[in-house]
Amino acid sequence: MNITLKLYATLSDLLPSGSADNAATINVDEAISLNQIIDQFHVPRELAHLVLINGVFVCETDRDQSGVLKDGDVLAIWPPVAGG
Amino acid sequence: MAWTKKLLRVDLSAGVCTEEALNMEWANDYLGQRGLATRYLVDEVDPKCDPLGPDNKLIMTTGPLTGTNASTAGRYSVVCKSPLTNAVACSNSGGFFGAELKMAGWDMIIFEGKAASPVYLHIVDGRAQLHPADDLWGKSVWEADKMLHAKVQDAQTRMALVGRSAEEGCLYAAVVNDLHRAAGRSGVGTVMASKNLKAVAVRGTQGIGNIHDPKRFMETVKAGKKVLAENPVTGQGLPTYGTQVLMNVINEVGALPTRNMSEVQFEGASKVSGEAMHEPRKTDGKPNLTTNGACYACTIACGRISTIDRTHFSVKDKPEYWINSGGLEYEAAWALGPDTGVDDIDALTYCNFLCNEDGMDPISFGSTVAAAMELYEKGVITDSHTGGMELRFGSAEALCWAAEKVAKGEGFGKDLGLGAERLCEKFGHPELSMTVKGQEFPAYDPRGIQGMGLAYATSNRGACHLRGYTVASEILGIPEKTDPLESEGKAGLVKAFQDATAAVDSAGLCVFTTFAWTLDDIAPQVDAACEGDWSPDRMLEVGERIWNMERDFNMKAGIDGSMDTLPKRLLSEGGNSGPAKDRVNELDKMLPEYYELRGWNSSGEITSETRQKFNLPA
Numbered sequence A: 001m002n003i004t005l006k007l008y009a010t011l012s013d014l015l016p017s018g019s020a021d022n023a024a025t026i027n028v029d030e031a032i033s034l035n036q037i038i039d040q041f042h043v044p045r046e047l048a049h050l051v052l053i054n055g056v057f058v059c060e061t062d063r064d065q066s067g068v069l070k071d072g073d074v075l076a077i078w079p080p081v082a083g084g
Numbered sequence B: 001m002a003w004t005k006k007l008l009r010v011d012l013s014a015g016v017c018t019e020e021a022l023n024m025e026w027a028n029d030y031l032g033q034r035g036l037a038t039r040y041l042v043d044e045v046d047p048k049c050d051p052l053g054p055d056n057k058l059i060m061t062t063g064p065l066t067g068t069n070a071s072t073a074g075r076y077s078v079v080c081k082s083p084l085t086n087a088v089a090c091s092n093s094g095g096f097f098g099a100e101l102k103m104a105g106w107d108m109i110i111f112e113g114k115a116a117s118p119v120y121l122h123i124v125d126g127r128a129q130l131h132p133a134d135d136l137w138g139k140s141v142w143e144a145d146k147m148l149h150a151k152v153q154d155a156q157t158r159m160a161l162v163g164r165s166a167e168e169g170c171l172y173a174a175v176v177n178d179l180h181r182a183a184g185r186s187g188v189g190t191v192m193a194s195k196n197l198k199a200v201a202v203r204g205t206q207g208i209g210n211i212h213d214p215k216r217f218m219e220t221v222k223a224g225k226k227v228l229a230e231n232p233v234t235g236q237g238l239p240t241y242g243t244q245v246l247m248n249v250i251n252e253v254g255a256l257p258t259r260n261m262s263e264v265q266f267e268g269a270s271k272v273s274g275e276a277m278h279e280p281r282k283t284d285g286k287p288n289l290t291t292n293g294a295c296y297a298c299t300i301a302c303g304r305i306s307t308i309d310r311t312h313f314s315v316k317d318k319p320e321y322w323i324n325s326g327g328l329e330y331e332a333a334w335a336l337g338p339d340t341g342v343d344d345i346d347a348l349t350y351c352n353f354l355c356n357e358d359g360m361d362p363i364s365f366g367s368t369v370a371a372a373m374e375l376y377e378k379g380v381i382t383d384s385h386t387g388g389m390e391l392r393f394g395s396a397e398a399l400c401w402a403a404e405k406v407a408k409g410e411g412f413g414k415d416l417g418l419g420a421e422r423l424c425e426k427f428g429h430p431e432l433s434m435t436v437k438g439q440e441f442p443a444y445d446p447r448g449i450q451g452m453g454l455a456y457a458t459s460n461r462g463a464c465h466l467r468g469y470t471v472a473s474e475i476l477g478i479p480e481k482t483d484p485l486e487s488e489g490k491a492g493l494v495k496a497f498q499d500a501t502a503a504v505d506s507a508g509l510c511v512f513t514t515f516a517w518t519l520d521d522i523a524p525q526v527d528a529a530c531e532g533d534w535s536p537d538r539m540l541e542v543g544e545r546i547w548n549m550e551r552d553f554n555m556k557a558g559i560d561g562s563m564d565t566l567p568k569r570l571l572s573e574g575g576n577s578g579p580a581k582d583r584v585n586e587l588d589k590m591l592p593e594y595y596e597l598r599g600w601n602s603s604g605e606i607t608s609e610t611r612q613k614f615n616l617p618a
């Protein structure tokens, strides 16, 4: 299935080359876990701070679960950031 | 110590400056800056007075740590009664002005009365004098700053000024210091201009000499800086991307108010984001962002220094704007961008420059333009009002035009200078005003971040993110992650953030340190610098006392619990997309619990027990 992977801030450079707007469409197995994707794109786990599926936060303990993604989902990841 | 224990009282009506001893009993209860200056305001200003009349006072105030070498210790605040909200106003600014004032030997300046004609105040250490400023009146902040520097013949003099928007009565005018740092919110600049006070120029050469325990202070400051440097947010995230890193985050979680808060996600967010500021432009290969910048003594350096594309329509014939100047911070970028539907980063940067140049609060300005755009789209505001400008959502031309008009107070700019509430009332649609207590919202939609709804509704200066930034917990996981869509438990969270922030704002430090520091890091620095015993618990108690005192001022001004609410749009129209789809803010579930935690009755009045507990002024 295809999902959109978005990597932001200092993680932007880890997206496949040619990606625009901090996003890339990637093809993944339905059983894949979030941590497997995080590892596959060489995102250091401690920098995968904000992990959102379709805008909803997934806590660290749930990131090894498989089958949490479905076709067309958006997975967005940030290192620790803040502003205001 | 750390306080200079001296304040300067400036009677503008009489043209007299006098030195006074700082009330140390009050410093003991309210620490400094926000807390201490508000204590003076409560004592000296009738809460029912006309905010733009001579009876209002304007206080420029530092904290005990301001001017020291603690990280971010350059802050000062401007305190008065607000003409935008009629509530207490306290706007905090960085840069270098606050530290300079402290090094001149002053904890605060209280301006009272009104000068017969324009004046500026010139302070060199212990000497303070008022001078005529007729030649500076009618000039922008940037021009007046230049003229005044030429007059005082000292490049190291630091200045805080008002621009033409303030002179023309724009109700959300800021006090701008160091060219692009501002005490931005609630119209504190409008109050300064109403007193015919154009500028304050300060040179301080005395340093900060009276640290209570210098050796321990240096140790605690060093430890604090280490925490900031090692924290990924304050050590890397903020210096690299600034606050603007939030644009994509808040859009993704579905809490980015769009087109006057009628939607919660903006299709153009990535084009005006922190990441976009790093992208090289097609025309000259340079990015919008030139470099980051720091306020006095700050080891975070979140500030943005930017340029505008010289071929952009806004500046192509105006080389005076082909400069490096204060760039987009998140709140400004949001108000100028998503809230007006404009995704043109150069237009946003140009408007941000104008907000600095003529001293407008970019949050209130952008939000007011957004309200005007909705009124235009509905056919209520027409070309006859705007002189032919099509004030449509998404129009970069209209946005830039509006900024130029408000900056100079010309034509329809006068209406836009009223702020969203008065503008929407004037045109018969008060429901389109996205404000609380008359102040425009910042950049977080409370349908997608529930705690922020309560924080906005109960903020003592009207809608504001800096009075209780629960976004830190609800979205960013600092200090721990809570669910942004859940209203349960948020009453306690909001109160905790409000009280801690009031303490930080009273110390002389930047609230951005709290992304890494807790009061356990801050209190030891205050304790080493100041006499008395400043534990984290005492700081929190001081914060809560300040919160109650501000509330008390507002209640006496006629701003009661019925105004602890949100616009109907946020309480009854669900979000249109993303995680907050079909959700409204559940303020009704949070507010009663919040009142109870505060020790207020069910109408939001401070009970006599709570008054006693905090020894509030009568």
Ligand code: SF4
Pocket: B072, B094, B095, B293, B294, B295, B296, B298, B299, B300, B301, B302, B303, B510, B511, B512, B513
């Ligand atoms: S963190 Fe940013 S706003 Fe705060 S003092 Fe440092 S540079 Fe100024």
